[in-house]
Amino acid sequence: MPKHDVSSADDGELVQLLSPTGERVANAGYDEWVEDVDDDQLKSLYEDMVVVRRIDTEATALQRQGELGLWPPLIGQEAAQIGSGRTLREDDFVFGSYRENGVAYCRGVDYTDLLRVWRGNSHAGWNPYDINMAPSQVIIGAQTLHATGYALGCQQDGVDTVAITYFGDGATSQGDPNEAMVFAASFQAPVIFFCQNNQWAISEPVGLQARAPIASRAPGFGIPSMRIDGNDVLAVMAATRIALDRARSGNGPTYIEAVTYRMGPHTTSDDPSRYVDVLEREDWQAKDPVRRMEAYLQSRNLLTDELTNQVKAKADAVAKKLRDGCLALEEPEALSVFDNVYSKPTSWLERQKDQYAQYLQSFEGGH
Structure with missing residues (x-):
């Protein structure tokens, strides 16, 4: 692996390896971290994003049909979750919020387990040790402390396992993530703080709570940070690999701000039309992570009819399993x-x- 050189995020510039139109953008500091990604892996990343979006739309439909009490959509954030989730090792441990269903998919979660909590059938969707991922965390930002504690345990055990915690831009105003960064920096814990800045803390735009790039906060704690295009799956993968390498090498925590956009509501109980400007949404739709990957694959002559049909069939099959599993859930005693x-x-x-x-x-x- 190349040297884990993490750039400063103070200037707010985004690291981007794929433009919104699917063109490859050269970046000397990050290109080497994804130079081994071959055509097959590119197609696999594309399939992952399409399947996860299909899971999301199916779960939303189930909620609208009265089969789920609630659902937190992730549409628009597929690249941030797949690019990082597919970079983790099996023994690494994930501490997410309630929106990391794409990461859970990468960890091999049973599809029905994604829905148990939202149908009201269980306190938690899965056994965390089955997939090395903690259950969904609804208390905003609390998972950052859990991740730091787990990472400190790994450090004490002398293993090179890494903990990664996912949270949104809204969580950065909470005390828990800031306390977690103090501990992580003080003890050089092998933990990655992965902020999915989707521009909205429910209905509050990120600009109201962050006058400067969110990634620029971490160096104040003594934690190096990166600010990346969160709709660029290759940039996400490169940044996550850098952070993992730093942690495994004993060089402590890293903070990643993945700048993305929540294309749907905060949850299915939310109505974003009350606060989202239509023109802003259209601007972000042009940066869609799935379309971006399609354009890149097409430029490499990889987006064949065979691949398109194969991916669609996989997405439909997963959606059917998701729906069948949901409807088969029995009411708990x-x-x-x-x-x-x-x-x-x-x-x-x-x-x-x-x-x-x-x-x-x-x-x-x-x-």
């Missing part, structure tokens, strides 16, 4: 809400369980 609250039952939890059981029994027989 009422008292199971008390399961796994703690590693071992407590007396007061058992009392609550008993009281709730009596409450449910009061409805039996029409009483």
Whole structure:
């Protein structure tokens, strides 16, 4: 691997290897980190992005049809999640928010497990140790502390495993990510802080809370940072490889700001038409990560009818499995809400369980 030279993000310039129209952009500091990406891998990255977008649209449809209580769309952020997710090693550990379904796909999550929480069937979608990814975190920014703690544990164990934590631009105003960076910098923890700046903290534009590029904050903690085009899957992959190499080499944490755009609502309970300017959305649609990759593949004569049909068939098959799995989920037994609250039952939890059981029994027989 080349030397892990991380550029400064103070000037706000974006690192870009693929232009919005799919042209390859030379960058001396980053090109070498993706020089091994061959045609087959390019096609695979494209397939991943298309499949993940199809998962997203299918899950949104399931919510609109009353099969899910809520869904957090990721449309527009596929390159940020696939480019980083496909760069991680199996033993690396992911701490995401509630929107990292693309990363979960890269980790090999069962499709039905993506929907359990949003259907209200479970406290968590999957066993974190099955895919080395923590369950979805709804408390904004809390996962950054978890990632730093895990990374410190890896450091103490003497292994070169890396923790990566994903969060949005809105989370950067929370205390937890800032506290996590203090610990990570102080102890040189092998952790990557991956900010998906999708321009919106629900309905608040990023400009209201960040007067300078978000990536420029990290050096104040003693953490080198990169600011990349988050809709460019190759730039994301290069930056993530740099950060991973730094961490595995004992050189501590890295901060990545992937500048992207949330094309859909914050969640399916949100109405972005109330606050998003139509012209702004059209501008970002021209930077769409999937279309960008299609244009790049076409320029290399790789976007054949065979590939297009193959990718579509894969996306449709995954969507069918997702829907079938969702509809097959059985309603959980009422008292199971008390399961796994703690590693071992407590007396007061058992009392609550008993009281709730009596409450449910009061409805039996029409009483």
